[in-house]
Amino acid sequence: MTATPLLSVQNLxxxxxxxxxxxxxxxxxxxxxxxxxxxxLAGESGCGKSTIAYAINRLHKPPALIRQGRIxxxxxxxLDLDDKALREFRWHKVAMVFQSAMNSLNPVLRVExxxxxxxxxxxxxxxxxxxxxxxxxxxxxxxxxxxxRDYPHQFSGGMRQRIxxxxxMTLDPKLVVMDEPxxxxxxxxxxxxxxxxxxxxxxxxFSVLFITHDLGLMxxxxxxxxxxxRGNLVEQGTSDQIYHRPQHDYTKQLWASFPSLHGDPxxxxxxxx
Amino acid sequence: xxxxxxxxxxxxxxxxxxxxxxxxRAAHDITFALHPSRTVALVGESGSGKTTxxxxxxxxxxxxxxxxxxxxxxxxxxxxxxxxxxRRAVQMIFQDPFASLNPAHTVDFILRxxxxxxxxxxxxxxxxxxxxxxxxxxxxxxxxxxxxxPHELSGGQRQRINIARTLAMGAQxxxxxxxxxxxxxxxxxxxxxxxxxxKRDLGVALLYITHDLAxxxxxxxxxxxxxxGQIVEWGDVHQVLTNPQHAYTRLLLSAVPDPGIRFxxxxxxxxxRAVDVIRREARLLQDRVVEIxxxxxxxxxx
Ligand SMILES: Nc1ncnc2c1ncn2[C@@H]1O[C@H](COP(=O)(O)OP(=O)(O)O)[C@@H](O)[C@H]1O
Ligand SMILES: Nc1ncnc2c1ncn2[C@@H]1O[C@H](COP(=O)(O)OP(=O)(O)O)[C@@H](O)[C@H]1O
Ligand SMILES: [Mg+2]
Ligand SMILES: [Mg+2]
Numbered sequence: 001m002t003a004t005p006l007l008s009v010q011n012l013x014x015x016x017x018x019x020x021x022x023x024x025x026x027x028x029x030x031x032x033x034x035x036x037x038x039x040x041l042a043g044e045s046g047c048g049k050s051t052i053a054y055a056i057n058r059l060h061k062p063p064a065l066i067r068q069g070r071i072x073x074x075x076x077x078x079l080d081l082d083d084k085a086l087r088e089f090r091w092h093k094v095a096m097v098f099q100s101a102m103n104s105l106n107p108v109l110r111v112e113x114x115x116x117x118x119x120x121x122x123x124x125x126x127x128x129x130x131x132x133x134x135x136x137x138x139x140x141x142x143x144x145x146x147x148x149r150d151y152p153h154q155f156s157g158g159m160r161q162r163i164x165x166x167x168x169m170t171l172d173p174k175l176v177v178m179d180e181p182x183x184x185x186x187x188x189x190x191x192x193x194x195x196x197x198x199x200x201x202x203x204x205x206f207s208v209l210f211i212t213h214d215l216g217l218m219x220x221x222x223x224x225x226x227x228x229x230r231g232n233l234v235e236q237g238t239s240d241q242i243y244h245r246p247q248h249d250y251t252k253q254l255w256a257s258f259p260s261l262h263g264d265p266x267x268x269x270x271x272x273x
Numbered sequence: 274x275x276x277x278x279x280x281x282x283x284x285x286x287x288x289x290x291x292x293x294x295x296x297x298r299a300a301h302d303i304t305f306a307l308h309p310s311r312t313v314a315l316v317g318e319s320g321s322g323k324t325t326x327x328x329x330x331x332x333x334x335x336x337x338x339x340x341x342x343x344x345x346x347x348x349x350x351x352x353x354x355x356x357x358x359x360r361r362a363v364q365m366i367f368q369d370p371f372a373s374l375n376p377a378h379t380v381d382f383i384l385r386x387x388x389x390x391x392x393x394x395x396x397x398x399x400x401x402x403x404x405x406x407x408x409x410x411x412x413x414x415x416x417x418x419x420x421x422x423p424h425e426l427s428g429g430q431r432q433r434i435n436i437a438r439t440l441a442m443g444a445q446x447x448x449x450x451x452x453x454x455x456x457x458x459x460x461x462x463x464x465x466x467x468x469x470x471x472k473r474d475l476g477v478a479l480l481y482i483t484h485d486l487a488x489x490x491x492x493x494x495x496x497x498x499x500x501x502g503q504i505v506e507w508g509d510v511h512q513v514l515t516n517p518q519h520a521y522t523r524l525l526l527s528a529v530p531d532p533g534i535r536f537x538x539x540x541x542x543x544x545x546r547a548v549d550v551i552r553r554e555a556r557l558l559q560d561r562v563v564e565i566x567x568x569x570x571x572x573x574x575x
Contacts, residue, residue: 044457142545186318186484191528191543198536213458219532220541243532257459259491261514261529 004075005032006207007056007175012069014051017062025051025064027231033175038201038208040218040239042254043228049211053179056209057096058086073175091122095168099180102160105152111138111163112148115170122171137166141196158189165197169206177209194221215254219243227251278345279306280446280478281330281363286339288325298502299325302560303339305497305507307446307478312469314481314489314510316525317499323482326499327448330480331365332356361391364439368451370431374423380408380434381419387441407437411467429460436467440475447471450482465492486529490514495568498522501556508569518563518571521555524548 014026026048033039041049054060056071058078071078073093081089098104106114115134119125125133135145141162143155152160161181168176178197182190198221201208212218218225219239226236227248235248246252288300300322307313307330315323328334329341332348343362346353367373374383384404388395395403405415411433423431432452439447449468453461469492471477483489489496489510496510498519506519517523527543534541559572 044459187528187530188318188524188543188548192545192548195536195543196545202537214530216532217530220530220534220536239532239535254458257462259462259465259487261487261490261526261531262533 005072006035006037006074007033007209008070008072009052009056010070010072012052012055012071013067014048014055014060015065015067017065022065025231026055028068029228029231029233030069031226031233031236033207033209035174036201036205036207037224038198038210038222040210040212040222040225041228042212042215042218042225044213046230047228048231049228050179053096053177053209053211056175056177057090057094059096091118091168091171091173093173094175094177095171095173096177097161097165097168097179097181099183101164101181102157102184105160105163107152110149110151114163114167115148118167118170133170134166137170138163140169140200141166142192158185158193161185162193162196165193169200169204172204173206175207175209177211179211180213181210183212183214190217215242216258216260227254277308279308279342280344282306282342283326283329284340284342286329286336286341288329288334288337300329301502301558303329303504305495305504307480309445309476309478310472311495312472312479312481312493314483314493314496315499316483316486316489316496318484318525321499322502323499324450325502327365327450327480327482330446330448331363332359361442362444363446363448364442364444366432366435366439366447366449366452368454370428370435370452370455371423373435374431376423379420379422380426383423383434383438384408384441387438391441391443403441407440410440411437412463413437427460428456429464432456432464433467436464436471440471444477446478446480448480448482451484452481453488454483454485461488468492486514486525498525503555503559503572505555505559506571508566512566512569516565516569518565518569519555520551522571524551 010030012026012029015022015024029052031039041052043049051064055066056078058081066079078089112131112134116127116130119130119133134148138145138148143159143162155163182193197208210218210222219242222239224236224238225242226233227250228234229250235246235251242251246255283303283305286300286303290297290299303326305313315326317323325334329336341348343354343359348354381404384407385400388400388403404419408415408418413430413433418426418430426434453464456464465488468479468481472479481489481492493510495508496513497504497507498513498521500521506513506517506522513522514526517526557574560575561573563571563573565571
C-alpha cells in the first residue's frame, strides 16, 4: 500500500434525521482504499453500505446528515468541495454504478448520445470525437461498437449494465463505486462483467469500491474487505483473512448463513439452529 | 430407484407464447415427476422457462402438447381431477412474500380461511389451536404475530406465513418459485430449512425453483437444469453437480461465486467467446436423450 491512500474515510457518522428521533445509519466508520485496489463492503441490507457510497460521491441528500468524519480523496476532503470543484470531482475522479443502473439509461437517447452528453459537458468533445471515445469504451466491455446507434431497450439487462460501466469509465475516474452492480443479473453474466472489470482495473489502474451481500463473490474479486453490521464496520482485512481467518462472530455467522457448492451440505442445518 | 407413485408427472409437455416469428418456446418437451417427501430443484437463468413450468404445474397454463398427470390421472380428461381438489393439493410460494398476502388481513384471518374451508369439521377453539400449531410449525411465536398485518412483519416472517398457509390448505405439493431471493441472507437458510422439514416431516413433494445451484444442492434430491426452454441435464443432484455433462451445466457451475477461486487465477477465467458459443448451441433443439447413469441424463442435438 502507498503512503497516501486514494480514498480515506475517517470516522464517518451519518444520521437520517426524523421527526421523532434520528437514525444512525453509519457509525464511526473508517477505511482506506489504495490506488488500484478493489475494496469490498459486505453486509446485510440496511447496514449502511449505500449510505456510505452516496456520501463518497457527495450524493447524499436530506434527511441524511453527516454528523462527523472526513472523506479524503487524494488528501482533500470531499465534504469541503464547492460546486465547481464538485463538478470536477464527479465522473472525473469518482464514478458510481448502482444496482439498477441498467435502468438509469435514458430510454429515448441512442447509446452514442449518452456518451456524447457526458463528453460534451466535461471535455467539450464534438460528436465525432465522442463517437470515437464511445467505440473505445464499448469495446472494453465487450459490446460491438456499431451498436452505439441502438437504444437502451434493444439490449439485454447485462449489456445495459455493461454500457453504464463503460459510460462511468469514460472520463477515466480514479475510483469506481459499484453498489450491488450485478445483483439483478444471472451468475454467468455477473462473472463475465466482474472478470472484465478486474482485468480493466489492472490494465488501467483505477480503484473500485465494491458493495454486495455475497461474501463468496466478494472474496473472489476484492483485495480487501470490510464487514458491516448495523452501521458499524466490525471487521476489515484482506480477502484471504476474511475467508480463512474471520475474527468477528458476525463474519463467521455470515459465512455460515449460505450454502456453498462444496463441502458438507448439512453443516448449515446445524449452524442455523 | 423411485418405487413410489409420483403425485405429479409432466410427460413431454410443451408451451409456447406468441405466434409467427415472434414465438417464444418457453418450455419444450418437459418431463419430470414430483414424489412425496422429495425435492426437485429446477435451476436456470432468468428467462429460461422456470416460471412457465411452475405455472403449468399450477394449471395456470394449458400445455400446447404433452400430458400432466395428478396421481396418475390426466388433467386434460374432463372431470378426472376437480380444479378445487387440485388447487388445495398443489400450492405455490412466490418470490415476493408481500405480493401474495392480502395487506388488509391479519395473520389469523390469512390462516383461518383456508383451514375452515379445507377442514370444515374444525370448530371454535380447535381452529385457534390449529392456527397456533401452524405458526409454531413455521417457527413463529403465535402470540406475537397472530394479530399482525403483513406490513408489520419482516420478509422472512412473511415467507413463513406463506408456508403456513400452504399447510393450512393441506398442500401435498409445494411449488416454491425463488422463495428466498428477496430475503436477507441471514434469514434465507431458515426458510430453506423449513421447506426441508415440510418435505421430511409432512411428506410434501417440493418443486424448488432457483437460479442458485448451491441452495439446490442443499435442499434437493433431484435437479433439472433448464436453458432456453429445455431441460438440458437432470438427475441425482450430486451426480449432476459433480459430473456435469452438458456444456451449459458446466458453464453455470463454473460461474457460481466461489471464495476458493480468485478472478485473477488464470484457470478461473471464463472466455466470453466460448460462453457465447455454449449459449448459442444450448439454444438449439436437443432432442436426443443420453443416459449417463441410473439417475442422470443429458440432452444433445440429434
Ligand atoms: N432516506 C432515508 N430516510 C430514512 N432512513 C433511511 C433512508 N435511507 C436509508 N435509510 C436507513 O438507513 C439504513 C441504511 O440504509 P442503506 O445505506 O441503504 O443500507 P444498505 O445499502 O446496506 O442496504 C437502513 O436502516 C435504512 O432503512
Ligand atoms: N405469458 C407470457 N406471454 C409471453 N411470453 C411469456 C409469457 N410467460 C413467459 N414468457 C416468456 O417465456 C420465456 C420463459 O419465461 P419464464 O418461464 O418466466 O422464465 P424464468 O422463470 O426462468 O425466468 C421468456 O422468454 C418469457 O419472456
Ligand atoms: Mg444498498
Ligand atoms: Mg421466473
